Amino acid sequence: MKDEKFIVYENPILHRENNGSDIVVTNADNVIVNAIEVPEHLYVCDFCNDDIDVQTDEGLPISVFVLNNSHALCPKCTKQCFTYDITMLDRLGWCGCCTNDKADRYLYIEKDNMHTPGARFNTQEQADWFGDMYAGFTGRELFCIQGELSEPLQQND
Numbered sequence: 001m002k003d004e005k006f007i008v009y010e011n012p013i014l015h016r017e018n019n020g021s022d023i024v025v026t027n028a029d030n031v032i033v034n035a036i037e038v039p040e041h042l043y044v045c046d047f048c049n050d051d052i053d054v055q056t057d058e059g060l061p062i063s064v065f066v067l068n069n070s071h072a073l074c075p076k077c078t079k080q081c082f083t084y085d086i087t088m089l090d091r092l093g094w095c096g097c098c099t100n101d102k103a104d105r106y107l108y109i110e111k112d113n114m115h116t117p118g119a120r121f122n123t124q125e126q127a128d129w130f131g132d133m134y135a136g137f138t139g140r141e142l143f144c145i146q147g148e149l150s151e152p153l154q155q156n157d
């Protein structure tokens with residue numbers, strides 16, 4: 001599991017607009033047998049098949065965690081994955097195609113008396129979700145700062 005990594009899509013709908021939204025179905029020999037077009041907002045958890053919320057009632061994007069940039073997971077299954085490897089919490093990648101510059105809840109990690117931005121979210125609810133999960137797994141609290149203290153997050157190449 002060492003190389004497993006979550007890529008965060010900050011704006012999942014924009015991500016689909018950029019990349020297309022076909023679900024490609026392959027058979028046992030990896031031959032494409034069907035491509036199903038799905039609505040851009042329809043994200044389904046690849047592990048448990050629950051729908052994943054990708055925007056708030058006000059239309060703000062909700063970040064989606066995508067394991068190895070290929071499996072979109074619901075918050076429950078995302079958390080489950082961190083139980084297998086908590087180092088993934090410090091190795092998040094942020095998709096460069098759907099950066100949400102309006103997201104202004106920054107979560108800072110304290111290390112050697114330095115604070116480095118580890119994550120950022122649009123909604124306080126999701127920032128709290130991540131912060132609580134991070135503290136629960138690592139015993140380290142994240143500092144949440146709202147504002148424009150923007151520093152680049154680790155981008156996925």
Ligand SMILES: [Zn+2]
Pocket residue numbers: 045046047048049050073074075076077078
């Ligand atoms: Zn799930």
Ligand SMILES: [Zn+2]
Pocket residue numbers: 009010014015095096097098099
């Ligand atoms: Zn993207």
